[in-house]
Amino acid sequence: MREVDDTGRACAVCNASRRAFVAGTAAAMLSGPARADEASERPKTGDVFVEIEDAGKTPLRAEKMKAGEPQIIAWPMDPATKTLRDGSRLNKVLLLRVEPAKMTEDTKARSADGVLAYSAICQHGGCEVVNWIAGRDVLECPCHNSQFDPRDAARVLDGPTPKPLPALPVKIIDGVIVAAGAFSARVGISQT
Ligand code: FES
Numbered sequence: 001m002r003e004v005d006d007t008g009r010a011c012a013v014c015n016a017s018r019r020a021f022v023a024g025t026a027a028a029m030l031s032g033p034a035r036a037d038e039a040s041e042r043p044k045t046g047d048v049f050v051e052i053e054d055a056g057k058t059p060l061r062a063e064k065m066k067a068g069e070p071q072i073i074a075w076p077m078d079p080a081t082k083t084l085r086d087g088s089r090l091n092k093v094l095l096l097r098v099e100p101a102k103m104t105e106d107t108k109a110r111s112a113d114g115v116l117a118y119s120a121i122c123q124h125g126g127c128e129v130v131n132w133i134a135g136r137d138v139l140e141c142p143c144h145n146s147q148f149d150p151r152d153a154a155r156v157l158d159g160p161t162p163k164p165l166p167a168l169p170v171k172i173i174d175g176v177i178v179a180a181g182a183f184s185a186r187v188g189i190s191q192t
Contacts, residue, residue: 039087070132
């Protein structure tokens with residue numbers, strides 16, 4: 001239907017606006033919601049990882065991780081669509097490397113060549129576990145100082161958090177760190 005202005009003439013601006021609106025709505029229906037959903041979904045098998053400050057979206061490689069060095073905080077990314085799963089902060093993952101000989105068997109089974117991944121979100125109050133206690137090789141939440149042992153399924157060593165950090169199994173494909181499954185438990189704040 002063509003719109004007309006107050007004089008009864010066809011309104012070119014109105015019709016152009018209508019076409020733009022229809023085109024925009026169609027594009028949003030095709031890509032917008034799908035992009036939003038994909039970005040908010042939890043990590044999936046096959047996802048790669050990108051450091052949160054890396055605008056170039058370079059997949060993290062195992063050689064970047066050194067045993068005894070602090071954790072890296074990263075977003076999972078679908079390698080096919082290059083969609084970062086940054087639609088939920090609960091998707092943030094911490095990655096680090098530990099000597100395999102120092103890991104428990106459960107932890108070793110989720111690791112790849114010493115590389116480990118855990119949820120970066122502390123289940124006590126939802127803060128990001130960004131502190132690293134060098135020498136002890138222990139992860140620490142900066143909010144209330146809960147401490148976690150990355151060699152033993154992020155077991156709680158100290159502090160008020162009720163649970164370890166959920167683990168994310170990984171593998172290495174052509175040097176790139178890749179998710180090998182889903183989180184071992186629900187991520188985010190948990191008081192039980
Ligand atoms: S939020 Fe991590 S210890 Fe409280």
